[in-house]
Amino acid sequence: MEKRLKIRQIQDKLFTVIVALFSIAIILPLFFIIFYIVRNGAAEINWHFITSLPKPVGETGGISNAIVGTTELIGIAALIAIPLALFTGIYMKEFEKSKLAAVVSSLTDLLQGVPSIVIGIVCYLWIVLPLRSFSALSGSVALAIMMLPMIIKSTYHSLKLVPDSLKEASLALGTPYYRTVMKVIVPAASSGIITGIILSISRVAGETAPLLFTAFGNPFMNLNVTKPVNSLPLLIFNYATSPFSDWQKQAWGASLILIIMVSALNLLSKIMEHKWKTTY
Amino acid sequence: MKFKMILAAFLMIISVKGYANDIGFVGAGSTFAYPLYSKMFDVYHDMTGIKVNYQAVGSGAGQRQIIARAIDFGGSDAFMSDAQMSKAPAKLLHIPTALGAVVMTYNINVKGKLRLTPAIIAGIYLGKIKKWNDMRIKSINPHLNLPAENIVVVHRSDGSGTTFIFTDYLSKISKDWKKNIGRDTSVAWPVGIGGKGNAGVAGLIKQIPGAFGYVELIYASSNNMPMGYLRNSYGNFVYPSLASVTVAANIKIPADTRVSLTDTASPNGYPIAGMTWLLVYQEQHYLGRSRAKAKAFVKLIWWMTHAGQKYTKPLEYSPLPKNVVKSVDNILQSMTYDGKPIIR
Numbered sequence: 001m002e003k004r005l006k007i008r009q010i011q012d013k014l015f016t017v018i019v020a021l022f023s024i025a026i027i028l029p030l031f032f033i034i035f036y037i038v039r040n041g042a043a044e045i046n047w048h049f050i051t052s053l054p055k056p057v058g059e060t061g062g063i064s065n066a067i068v069g070t071t072e073l074i075g076i077a078a079l080i081a082i083p084l085a086l087f088t089g090i091y092m093k094e095f096e097k098s099k100l101a102a103v104v105s106s107l108t109d110l111l112q113g114v115p116s117i118v119i120g121i122v123c124y125l126w127i128v129l130p131l132r133s134f135s136a137l138s139g140s141v142a143l144a145i146m147m148l149p150m151i152i153k154s155t156y157h158s159l160k161l162v163p164d165s166l167k168e169a170s171l172a173l174g175t176p177y178y179r180t181v182m183k184v185i186v187p188a189a190s191s192g193i194i195t196g197i198i199l200s201i202s203r204v205a206g207e208t209a210p211l212l213f214t215a216f217g218n219p220f221m222n223l224n225v226t227k228p229v230n231s232l233p234l235l236i237f238n239y240a241t242s243p244f245s246d247w248q249k250q251a252w253g254a255s256l257i258l259i260i261m262v263s264a265l266n267l268l269s270k271i272m273e274h275k276w277k278t279t280y
Numbered sequence: 281m282k283f284k285m286i287l288a289a290f291l292m293i294i295s296v297k298g299y300a301n302d303i304g305f306v307g308a309g310s311t312f313a314y315p316l317y318s319k320m321f322d323v324y325h326d327m328t329g330i331k332v333n334y335q336a337v338g339s340g341a342g343q344r345q346i347i348a349r350a351i352d353f354g355g356s357d358a359f360m361s362d363a364q365m366s367k368a369p370a371k372l373l374h375i376p377t378a379l380g381a382v383v384m385t386y387n388i389n390v391k392g393k394l395r396l397t398p399a400i401i402a403g404i405y406l407g408k409i410k411k412w413n414d415m416r417i418k419s420i421n422p423h424l425n426l427p428a429e430n431i432v433v434v435h436r437s438d439g440s441g442t443t444f445i446f447t448d449y450l451s452k453i454s455k456d457w458k459k460n461i462g463r464d465t466s467v468a469w470p471v472g473i474g475g476k477g478n479a480g481v482a483g484l485i486k487q488i489p490g491a492f493g494y495v496e497l498i499y500a501s502s503n504n505m506p507m508g509y510l511r512n513s514y515g516n517f518v519y520p521s522l523a524s525v526t527v528a529a530n531i532k533i534p535a536d537t538r539v540s541l542t543d544t545a546s547p548n549g550y551p552i553a554g555m556t557w558l559l560v561y562q563e564q565h566y567l568g569r570s571r572a573k574a575k576a577f578v579k580l581i582w583w584m585t586h587a588g589q590k591y592t593k594p595l596e597y598s599p600l601p602k603n604v605v606k607s608v609d610n611i612l613q614s615m616t617y618d619g620k621p622i623i624r
Contacts, residue, residue, distance in 0.1 A: 056319035
C-alpha cells in the first residue's frame with residue numbers, strides 16, 4: 001500500500017516537471033528572438049534614426065516615415081474595423097439563435113483562415129486598380145479585413161461573460177433595448193473588447209504580405225491617404241534582403257522599434273484588462 | 281464631439297501636407313536596380329524637389345504593374361517579348377539605365393580563382409558534372425587542388441531578372457539546355473536547391489560546403505565571396521568587373537535596345553552581363569497626365585541616363601557605354617504628348 005502511494009506521488013511529480021519543462025521550451029524561442037533583436041538592433045537606435053528619412057546606401061538615414069506610416073496604416077485600419085466588428089459581435093451575441101448569426105459566425109472563422117497575401121491581392125483589385133494608384137487607404141483596408149475576425153470573436157466572447165441579470169435589470173427599469181446594449185452591456189464587457197482590439201492591432205502591425213501591393217512603400221514622408229506610404233515591416237523586408245551591411249543593420253534597428261511598439265500595445269492591453277475588469 | 285473635432289483636424293493636416301507638392305512619380309520593379317535608383321532619386325529630389333518613389337517588387341511584377349498602368353514606370357532586368365508587350369494598352373518603350381553582371385560563386389577551399397567554361401557551367405546545372413574533382417573541371421584548372429566533394433547546385437526559387445539573364449546565357453551555350461529547359465524568370469531546374477532572392481542564394485552558398493551558384497556581382501563582392509573567371513565566346517577568360525561588363529555591351533545595339541548581352545562577341549567582354557531597363561509608355565498623355573508632368577518625366581529619365589550615370593560605379597553598377605546612350609537619346613526623343621515630341 002505504502003509503495004503504491006509512493007509510485008503515485010512520483011508519477012505526479014514527474015508529470016508536473018514535464019509540463020513545466022514544455023512551458024519553458026515554448027518561452028525559450030521567444031526569449032532568443034527578443035535577445036537577438038535587442039543585441040543587433042540596440043546599437044542602431046538613436047534620435048537621428050527615429051526622426052530622419054531613409055537615405056541611400058552609404059549615408060546614415062532613419063526610419064521616421066516608416067514609423068509614421070505604420071501608425072497611419074494601423075490608425076485608419078482600426079477606424080474601419082472597430083465599428084464594423086463591434087456591431088457584428090453584438091449581433092452575434094444578442095441574436096445568437098438566429099440563422100444569420102450562425103452564418104456570420106462561420107464566415108468569420110473562414111475569414112480568419114484566409115492568407116494575408118490573398119487579402120492584399122483582393123485589396124489591390126478592389127482599390128488600387130480602379131484608382132490607378134497604390135495608397136495608404138488600400139493597405140489600411142487590407143489590415144482592417146485581417147482585424148475583423150479577431151475583434152468580432154473577442155467582442156462576442158466578452159459579451160457572453162456579462163450575466164443576463166444585468167440586461168434584465170436594465171430592461172425592467174424601462175430602458176430601451178438599444179440603450180441597454182450600448183450603455184449597460186457593452187460597457188460591462190469593455191475590458192475584454194478593448195483587449196481584443198489592441199491584440200488585433202499588434203497582430204497586424206507586423207504584416208508585410210498584404211502591404212506589398214497596396215501601401216507599396218515610399219522613401220518620403222507621406223500623410224496623404226491616397227498616396228503610397230512606407231511601413232516598418234516593408235522597410236525591414238527590403239533592407240534585410242539587400243546586399244549592403246549598413247541597410248541590414250538598419251533592418252535590425254527597425255525590427256527592435258517594431259517589437260517595442262507591439263510590446264507596448266500588449267502591455268497596455270494587460271493593464272487595461274486588470275484595471276477595468278469587472279467580475280460578477 | 282471631441283472625437284469629431286480631432287478627426288476634422290487630422291483630415292485637414294493630411295490634405296494640406298499631402299498635396300503641397302504635386303509632381304511626383306511612382307515606379308516599381310527590378311530589385312537589382314533598387315540601390316542605384318534610390319541613390320539617383322534621392323539626389324534628384326535634393327536638386328529639383330521632385331519626389332520619385334521606386335519600390336523593389338521584382339522585374340516580373342514591374343512589367344505587370346506598368347501594363348496595368350498602376351505606376352508611372354516599371355523597372356526590369358529582362359526585356360519584354362513582343363507577346364508580353366502586346367498585352368499593354370499602348371506602346372511601351374525600353375530605356376536602359378545601367379549594366380549588371382551575374383557571377384558564378386562557390387564554396388570550396390582552394391587557393392586561387394576557379395576558371396570556368398560554358399561546358400562546365402552547363403554540365404553542372406544539367407546535373408552531368410557532380411564532383412568538384414571531375415576531369416572536365418580539373419583539366420581547365422590544373423593550378424587548383426580540387427576536393428572530391430559533391431557539387432551542391434544553388435539557384436533562385438523566386439522569379440527573377442537574374443535568373444532570366446543566367447538561363448538566357450545557358451540557352452545560348454548549351455543546346456541541351458535550350459531544348460529541355462529554356463530561358464525565363466523562373467525555370468524547372470533539373471538539379472539543385474533554391475534560395476529566395478540574391479541574398480538567399482548568397483546565404484546558402486556561404487553555408488553549404490561544395491556549393492555553386494549564381495548571384496549578382498554586388499552580392500558576391502559585398503559578401504567577399506570568390507568569383508570564377510569565365511571563358512567568353514572569343515576564348516578569353518574574363519573576370520567579372522565593372523569594366524568587363526561595360527565592354528560586353530560594345531556590340532551592335534538594336535534601336536529599341538531590347539537585346540541580350542550574354543555570350544557577347546566582344547573580345548574582352550564578360551559573358552553573363554545584362555542591362556536593366558525602365559519601361560515607359562511612348563505616348564505620355566494618358567489617365568489625365570498634364571503636359572508639365574510628361575515633360576518633367578522625360579527630363580528625369582534624361583538625367584538618369586546622362587548626368588546621373590556618375591552614381592553607377594560607386595554602387596558597383598557598370599555605366600552605359602556610349603553606343604547605348606546614343607540609342608537612349610533617340611528613344612527619349614520619340615516620346616510624345618498628344619502625338620508631338622516632348623523634347624527635341
